[in-house]
Amino acid sequence: MSSFKREKKEEEDGGGNPFQNIEKTTVLQEARTFNETPVNPRKCTHILTKILYLLNQGEQFGSTEATEAFFAMTKLFQSKDVILRRMVYLGIKELSSIADDVIIVTSSLTKDMTGKEDLYRAAAIRALCSITDSTMLQAIERYMKQAIVDRNPAVSSAALVSSLHMTKIAGDVVKRWVNEAQEAVNSDNIMVQYHALGVLYHIRKSDRLAVTKLVAKLTRMSLKSPYAVCMLIRITAKLLEEEGDSGSSNNHLFEFIDSCLRHKSEMVTYEAAHAIVNLKRTSSRELAPAISILQLFCSSPKPTLRFAAVRTLNQVAISHPAAVTACNIDLENLISDSNRSIATLAITTLLKTGGESSVERLMKQISMFVSEISDEFKVVVVQAIRALALKFPRKHSVLMNFLSAMLREEGGFDYKASIADTIITIIEDNPDAKETGLAHLCEFIEDCEHTSLAVRILHLLGKEGPRTKQPSRYIRFIYNRVLLEDPRFRAGAVSAMAQFGATCPDLLENIQVLLTRCQMDPDDEVRDRATYYSNILSRQDKSLYNNYIIEPMKISISALERSLQEYIQGDTEESFDIKSIPVVSPLAAEEIQTTAQKTDGMLSSTGPSKPVQASREENYIKELSNVPELQQLGPLFKSSDVVELTESETEFVVRCIKHSYTKHLVLQFNCTNTLSDLLLENVRVQVDPSEGYNIVKEIPCPKLPYNETGTSYIILQFPNDLSQSVGTFGAVLKFIAKDCDPTTGIPDTDEGYGDEYILEDLEVTPSDQIQRVSKVNWTAAWDEATEANNYSMMNIVFSLSSVSTLEEAIKNVVQYLGLQAAEHSDKVPEGKTVHTLLLAGVFRGGADILAQAKLVLSDTVTMELTVKATEESVAELIVFAIE
Amino acid sequence: MDGHLLEPTLYTVKGIAILDNDGNRILAKYYDKNVFPTTKEQRTFEKNLFNKTHRANAEIIMLDGLTCVYRSNVDLFFYVMGSSHENELILMSVLNSLYDSVSQILRKNVEKRAVLESLDIVMLAMDEICDGGIIIDADSSSVMSRVALRTDDIPLGEQTVAQVTNAIHSLFW
Numbered sequence A: 001m002s003s004f005k006r007e008k009k010e011e012e013d014g015g016g017n018p019f020q021n022i023e024k025t026t027v028l029q030e031a032r033t034f035n036e037t038p039v040n041p042r043k044c045t046h047i048l049t050k051i052l053y054l055l056n057q058g059e060q061f062g063s064t065e066a067t068e069a070f071f072a073m074t075k076l077f078q079s080k081d082v083i084l085r086r087m088v089y090l091g092i093k094e095l096s097s098i099a100d101d102v103i104i105v106t107s108s109l110t111k112d113m114t115g116k117e118d119l120y121r122a123a124a125i126r127a128l129c130s131i132t133d134s135t136m137l138q139a140i141e142r143y144m145k146q147a148i149v150d151r152n153p154a155v156s157s158a159a160l161v162s163s164l165h166m167t168k169i170a171g172d173v174v175k176r177w178v179n180e181a182q183e184a185v186n187s188d189n190i191m192v193q194y195h196a197l198g199v200l201y202h203i204r205k206s207d208r209l210a211v212t213k214l215v216a217k218l219t220r221m222s223l224k225s226p227y228a229v230c231m232l233i234r235i236t237a238k239l240l241e242e243e244g245d246s247g248s249s250n251n252h253l254f255e256f257i258d259s260c261l262r263h264k265s266e267m268v269t270y271e272a273a274h275a276i277v278n279l280k281r282t283s284s285r286e287l288a289p290a291i292s293i294l295q296l297f298c299s300s301p302k303p304t305l306r307f308a309a310v311r312t313l314n315q316v317a318i319s320h321p322a323a324v325t326a327c328n329i330d331l332e333n334l335i336s337d338s339n340r341s342i343a344t345l346a347i348t349t350l351l352k353t354g355g356e357s358s359v360e361r362l363m364k365q366i367s368m369f370v371s372e373i374s375d376e377f378k379v380v381v382v383q384a385i386r387a388l389a390l391k392f393p394r395k396h397s398v399l400m401n402f403l404s405a406m407l408r409e410e411g412g413f414d415y416k417a418s419i420a421d422t423i424i425t426i427i428e429d430n431p432d433a434k435e436t437g438l439a440h441l442c443e444f445i446e447d448c449e450h451t452s453l454a455v456r457i458l459h460l461l462g463k464e465g466p467r468t469k470q471p472s473r474y475i476r477f478i479y480n481r482v483l484l485e486d487p488r489f490r491a492g493a494v495s496a497m498a499q500f501g502a503t504c505p506d507l508l509e510n511i512q513v514l515l516t517r518c519q520m521d522p523d524d525e526v527r528d529r530a531t532y533y534s535n536i537l538s539r540q541d542k543s544l545y546n547n548y549i550i551e552p553m554k555i556s557i558s559a560l561e562r563s564l565q566e567y568i569q570g571d572t573e574e575s576f577d578i579k580s581i582p583v584v585s586p587l588a589a590e591e592i593q594t595t596a597q598k599t600d601g602m603l604s605s606t607g608p609s610k611p612v613q614a615s616r617e618e619n620y621i622k623e624l625s626n627v628p629e630l631q632q633l634g635p636l637f638k639s640s641d642v643v644e645l646t647e648s649e650t651e652f653v654v655r656c657i658k659h660s661y662t663k664h665l666v667l668q669f670n671c672t673n674t675l676s677d678l679l680l681e682n683v684r685v686q687v688d689p690s691e692g693y694n695i696v697k698e699i700p701c702p703k704l705p706y707n708e709t710g711t712s713y714i715i716l717q718f719p720n721d722l723s724q725s726v727g728t729f730g731a732v733l734k735f736i737a738k739d740c741d742p743t744t745g746i747p748d749t750d751e752g753y754g755d756e757y758i759l760e761d762l763e764v765t766p767s768d769q770i771q772r773v774s775k776v777n778w779t780a781a782w783d784e785a786t787e788a789n790n791y792s793m794m795n796i797v798f799s800l801s802s803v804s805t806l807e808e809a810i811k812n813v814v815q816y817l818g819l820q821a822a823e824h825s826d827k828v829p830e831g832k833t834v835h836t837l838l839l840a841g842v843f844r845g846g847a848d849i850l851a852q853a854k855l856v857l858s859d860t861v862t863m864e865l866t867v868k869a870t871e872e873s874v875a876e877l878i879v880f881a882i883e
Numbered sequence B: 001m002d003g004h005l006l007e008p009t010l011y012t013v014k015g016i017a018i019l020d021n022d023g024n025r026i027l028a029k030y031y032d033k034n035v036f037p038t039t040k041e042q043r044t045f046e047k048n049l050f051n052k053t054h055r056a057n058a059e060i061i062m063l064d065g066l067t068c069v070y071r072s073n074v075d076l077f078f079y080v081m082g083s084s085h086e087n088e089l090i091l092m093s094v095l096n097s098l099y100d101s102v103s104q105i106l107r108k109n110v111e112k113r114a115v116l117e118s119l120d121i122v123m124l125a126m127d128e129i130c131d132g133g134i135i136i137d138a139d140s141s142s143v144m145s146r147v148a149l150r151t152d153d154i155p156l157g158e159q160t161v162a163q164v165t166n167a168i169h170s171l172f173w
Helices: A002-016 A024-035 A041-056 A063-078 A082-095 A102-114 A118-131 A134-148 A153-175 A178-185 A190-204 A208-221 A226-243 A248-260 A266-278 A284-298 A303-319 A321-325 A328-334 A340-353 A356-372 A375-391 A393-408 A413-429 A431-446 A451-467 A472-484 A487-503 A505-518 A524-538 A542-550 A557-569 A586-597 A616-624 A628-633 A778-787 A806-817 A872-882 B039-053 B088-105 B112-117 B119-129 B140-146 B161-172
Strands: A652-660 A664-673 A678-688 A694-699 A701-704 A709-717 A727-739 A753-758 A762-764 A770-772 A792-800 A834-843 A848-857 A861-869 B013-020 B025-030 B060-063 B066-073 B076-083
Touching: A024 A041, A024 A063, A041 A063, A041 A082, A041 B025, A041 B119, A063 A082, A063 A102, A082 A102, A082 A118, A082 B119, A102 A118, A102 A134, A118 A134, A118 A153, A134 A153, A134 A178, A153 A178, A153 A190, A178 A190, A190 A208, A190 A226, A208 A226, A208 A248, A226 A248, A226 A266, A248 A266, A248 A284, A266 A284, A266 A303, A266 B088, A284 A303, A284 A321, A284 A328, A303 A321, A303 A328, A303 A340, A303 B060, A303 B088, A321 A328, A321 A340, A328 A340, A340 A356, A340 A375, A340 B060, A356 A375, A356 A393, A375 A393, A375 A413, A393 A413, A393 A431, A413 A431, A413 A451, A431 A451, A431 A472, A451 A472, A451 A487, A472 A487, A472 A505, A487 A505, A487 A524, A487 A542, A505 A524, A524 A542, A542 A778, A616 A652, A616 A664, A628 A664, A628 A709, A652 A678, A652 A727, A652 A762, A664 A678, A664 A701, A678 A694, A678 A709, A701 A709, A778 A834, A778 A848, A778 A861, A792 A872, A806 A834, A806 A848, A806 A861, A806 A872, A848 A872, A861 A872, B013 B039, B013 B088, B013 B119, B025 B039, B025 B112, B025 B119, B039 B060, B039 B066, B039 B076, B066 B088, B076 B088, B088 B119, B088 B140, B112 B119, B119 B140
Parallel strands: none
Antiparallel strands: A652 A664, A664 A709, A678 A701, A678 A727, A694 A709, A727 A753, A727 A762, A770 A834, A792 A861, A834 A848, A848 A861, B013 B025, B013 B076, B060 B066, B066 B076
């Protein structure tokens, strides 16, 4: 029966699809018919359609094949058939990127473009622009200008759209058409107006003043086209966002967007509401009308409108949860929406806005609906639950039960991983939930087909398990894995067990027995790990445990890989020094996480997954390796954040990055020239370093044309006395300026004049010289440092008068010192007035730093800071710097 | 909030596709080189998109970082894709114009066989609706006047008043 069905279907398809089973070679053969005279329009159109169909299906055409087809096609200009001619234009556009010598049709197209047949003209312009390069553009410039202001809207639109495409290859030529575009904005045709505005904005967008003028003029004249109004709203919103707050003109701009809420087109009202809720400056009062528009959309019969409204409300819920509460009833109606995207968005929005009391009710509603939706949406729901758990820590038991029920259900890897992630986050954030969370995870790995996920959970068990009340119960779960699973799994389990052995002395004996058994394992890696751990554990040495079991390696893996490769290629006489590898900061990992979380609550808008980012230092190493002078300084220790030394809208924009090496400080200045009539040469930043610093070398930037960014460097030697290494540097930008023609960038004369530009002062802080290190078990390291005799200790008490909360104090201290908070001690439980902050880091040159800050909140914050460091001067520096 | 303010640009549409009822491509164009640069990625996306949309007639979906609005009829599926922050209503207006244009070309007989028979005109219409990601025209009657479809091919009932008066004009004067 089924085979009969298929046959019938194939028959239908074959009969119905004249394009089935056509082959490239046959079609290209047929294309020779184009050369016949007189042209047979019907036949040729059909063949041309076949070629275009093949191209559209993704068939690859070789350059010769394409060129042959292209040249055959040019013969078709003889025919007067309208459809055929239009198909030829399409063919030209499609083949222009593959075929050679396409400019051959320029004259034919120019003729059509300026001819009488209106049906040809618009399409000919667009075809012509697809084959034109920047040199040819000069030749057709005159026609383009005329076309832009043509009375026929199709022609005018075509010319405007094409000129926008052309800005990519010849921006400066298109800039000269600004007057024509200006005229086209006044057109009666809605599309022409829209396209003209797009072109006009594109030409002027780098010139703020011009954009402001444009907006001021257009907001007054009330555009006809809803598309153009949407565009204008976007421009206005961008302007508002860049200008920040204050300024009376801003109010005028905001009023314009606000007035668009009452536009008759839904497209425009939505665009305006979207802009208002996304503007940073919007106050909750100003938000209200926009929200009510969205609320109205929520009950629209059109799914697209409902979707748009809920998606936007979902975004607002993050920043202004209170404002969205008004829509809660509408949102609850949407939970049962037939479009699952809408339902999911509605529920996640509710989770964000809902109070603590409604959590249970909502969870019940979700559990009814969660089985019906696809994995992608489940992930969104899980992310919303994570946010909820962080917001209402007291509700963890409800949420945890829900998550574990979800874990037991069928689902793909991404879904399971996001649940496990959420449980892990809750555990880390909320000590009360730890035991239940771990128990759920243990249960999960009993029956988990995703190895990578299970290994992660094993790692977590190894980290958290030993510090629970009853560590021994987890060992059974872990050892079960060794008996049952594949090698990767077993290796992970062995490492986790070793953690227990190292942390819980009373379990050590049992762990040793288990590890001995693992040494019989058939897999190499598992045996190696078991032997390694068993040996270390048998030494009974606390510091060995700390360095080789509990604390993971802190060096950058990619840097290690590169250094080892270099080492193998070079002279291997000397042994490899692992100290030369830069320490990786935990911050980099966090950065990756935050970028990943940005998409939170948005519907799986992940797109194709991006490769793991290299750390900040990694990126700079590549850039710095181009400068030979910097090669002798040794490995890069740390690169700072980018510091702005100018306002962002001045004539020259200078940004500084401070790179620390073991003995040297390299200042990298990225300078941008924003003056179109100046060419800068020999650009350098002259710094006035504080006492003790020595300038070793300056590397100026030889040439800096308009709108480009050049880099100059200064190499300084750190002072021998560490206490002098913290200070403020004066900075002046010096250069030789030459006047030049703004359009070509060629200087008018060879004679330039020296000039300078005062920059803001640059500060060097301890954080520039310290790399963050994350300690899993900070207390163990601290105790070890107390016992060891190579640590020196410094102590200081002082009050932080400028801050009024513990969170703020912690943020300031962490930022200024550049140390990493350990054991989640940077989070203060609510309502506490006393807190201990645990910090760790490493100084350039390799001295370890541990610090403990006891904070007490009265009216101001008082802090007792104890620093332990392997070098006395380092400890002194930190204490000195914080004063 | 990490400001999803939209960049003011005319490049609105990331792609347009017409698929048949097995999810195979009849026509598809992608306008952004960063979105599915290879045919293979495009095909995978289309398969994925089709699987998620052919049963639920829900009009809009988010997939692979794109907002996709869609519409179907008999054995045809029409899709318009834009960035995930794009104004959905603008995308919808493009979709409607695509669908209405095709419907007029095929004289309301919107099905696969008819599309393939008039593939040349459908291609021209798609080209008139969107060029390189910029919406050229979102009004189907205006699109129809721009593709080379001769007026006498359209039955009287579906012509716009302007077209009819023009036709009469040319008859008598």
